[in-house]
Amino acid sequence: MRKQEEYEDIVIVGAGISGLATALALQRKGIRSIVLERSETLRATGAGISIYLNGWHALDHLGVGNQLRAKSTPINEIHGEWVYNDDTEVIPISKEGLRCVKRSDLIEALANSLPAESIRFGCQIVAIETDPVTSFPIVHTADGCIMRTKILIGCDGSNSIVASSLGLKPANLFQTREVRGYTSYPNGHGLSNHFLHLKGDKLFVGRIPVDENLVFWFVDQEFHPKDLETRRDPILIRDRTLEAVKDCPKEVIEMVKHCDLSSLSLTRIRYRAPWHLALKNLCKGTMTVAGDAMHQMDPSIGQGGCTALEDAVVLARSLSREMSVIQSERKISDQEIQNRAEVALRRYTSERKWRILILSTKSFLIGSLFGASWLKRFTFLTLFSTFFGGRFGHTQYNCGHL
Numbered sequence: 354m355r356k357q358e359e360y361e362d363i364v365i366v367g368a369g370i371s372g373l374a375t376a377l378a379l380q381r382k383g384i385r386s387i388v389l390e391r392s393e394t395l396r397a398t399g400a401g402i403s404i405y406l407n408g409w410h411a412l413d414h415l416g417v418g419n420q421l422r423a424k425s426t427p428i429n430e431i432h433g434e435w436v437y438n439d440d441t442e443v444i445p446i447s448k449e450g451l452r453c454v455k456r457s458d459l460i461e462a463l464a465n466s467l468p469a470e471s472i473r474f475g476c477q478i479v480a481i482e483t484d485p486v487t488s489f490p491i492v493h494t495a496d497g498c499i500m501r502t503k504i505l506i507g508c509d510g511s512n513s514i515v516a517s518s519l520g521l522k523p524a525n526l527f528q529t530r531e532v533r534g535y536t537s538y539p540n541g542h543g544l545s546n547h548f549l550h551l552k553g554d555k556l557f558v559g560r561i562p563v564d565e566n567l568v569f570w571f572v573d574q575e576f577h578p579k580d581l582e583t584r585r586d587p588i589l590i591r592d593r594t595l596e597a598v599k600d601c602p603k604e605v606i607e608m609v610k611h612c613d614l615s616s617l618s619l620t621r622i623r624y625r626a627p628w629h630l631a632l633k634n635l636c637k638g639t640m641t642v643a644g645d646a647m648h649q650m651d652p653s654i655g656q657g658g659c660t661a662l663e664d665a666v667v668l669a670r671s672l673s674r675e676m677s678v679i680q681s682e683r684k685i686s687d688q689e690i691q692n693r694a695e696v697a698l699r700r701y702t703s704e705r706k707w708r709i710l711i712l713s714t715k716s717f718l719i720g721s722l723f724g725a726s727w728l729k730r731f732t733f734l735t736l737f738s739t740f741f742g743g744r745f746g747h748t749q750y751n752c753g754h755l
């Protein structure tokens with residue numbers, strides 16, 4: 354039986370932050386695309402997400418910044434504290450420099466701004482090939498369909514099938530894992546607008562208010578093989594996290610004890626090595642990647658999602674310079690379409706490469722510090738301040754208008 358064949362100008366694989374933001378950025382530029390998502394619904398694993406100034410710039414360019422600000426509290430400071438002593442380090446955050454939003458709010462804000470028919474659920478890409486005649490990508494879905502396209506954008510996260518078609522290896526594993534969740538305080542949490550960083554022995558706890566009733570928190574520890582079993586059961590995740598925070602202040606223990614079990618997740622941390630990003634081509638023909646598919650990074654600097662939003666703006670801006678011709682009524686040859694699309698994707702990847710390299714290196718260095726010796730920490734922190742503009746310099750970046 355002949356397989357069902359379809360055609361779309363631009364196919365985006367994955368309806369996470371990156372895929373939805375890319376589709377929205379393209380739509381804002383008047384360019385049609387379709388997002389293919391293997392899940393049956395939108396997913397927002399991980400409870401909350403910290404969005405720094407650079408991410409807010411991108412959200413504003415996408416036109417959804419204000420609706421998300423209305424659902425989140427501005428954070429003014431980071432309070433660095435230690436479990437075993439009373440020292441506190443206060444790091445001010447620039448005005449509107451940080452807010453934590455619910456992942457579901459972010460995903461919905463992006464998805465609801467798109468026409469419903471532009472996201473197709475239950476559609477898993479299982480293979481990618483290049484048309485031997487036109488050199489355009491052809492994707493094969495798990496249900497046996499074939500989709501021909503002019504441009505293929507992989508926003509399919511870690512283990513991206515598009516990234517592997519570009520020759521990128523799967524992301525590496527750190528020896529760290531993170532538990533994330535919410536705790537809801539119906540009568541108000543009463544916390545000031547600060548992001549708590551609580552450091553212990555091979556333990557890092559973060560707590561950040563989303564609004565006056567909801568707090569997002571995470572607990573980082575070294576990965577243990579029993580986590581593979583723990584992560585399937587929210588009660589086990591909570592109980593083992595309670596064990597981990599037993600020496601923390603009482604309000605932190607209470608926060609974990611009374612968490613929303615349905616919000617809990619336990620994730621092993623992955624990263625794409627910066628040297629790998631530096632050496633590989635991030636586009637091939639009319640195929641490229643964005644978000645975690647390109648640059649999965651340690652969450653210590655809270656930049657994976659923010660950078661995915663930047664990618665979306667830069668990619669749409671670059672494509673729009675060529676696509677207005679491609680999607681116009683004027684008949685143009687496949688060869689011209691291909692040339693223009695390749696120019697746009699090369700411009701996108703070269704604009705992103707340095708930014709991504711710096712952030713990936715920064716997050717890799719910080720990620721490697723977890724549980725490291727004093728000497729290793731000192732060396733890395735010196736490198737850090739010398740070459741990377743301090744801890745938050747990267748958040749002052751604006752990816753520019755669409």
Ligand SMILES: Cc1cc2nc3c(=O)[nH]c(=O)nc-3n(C[C@H](O)[C@H](O)[C@H](O)COP(=O)(O)OP(=O)(O)OC[C@H]3O[C@@H](n4cnc5c(N)ncnc54)[C@H](O)[C@@H]3O)c2cc1C
Pocket residue numbers: 366367368369370371372389390391392396399401402403404408476477478479508509510511513514531533620622643644645646652654655656657658659660661
């Ligand atoms: C513990 C942790 C904490 C974090 N904290 C922050 C933070 O505070 N701030 C921040 O900015 N970032 C943070 N990040 C990073 C951020 O979560 C990610 O960078 C971001 O979610 C990546 O989005 P994405 O769309 O690229 O990938 P994903 O969210 O992984 O989405 C990929 C989508 O593609 C779909 N898909 C995959 N393969 C296929 C296929 N073959 N066919 C069809 N669909 C497919 C998947 O189902 C999924 O929906 C954190 C990450 C972790 C792990």
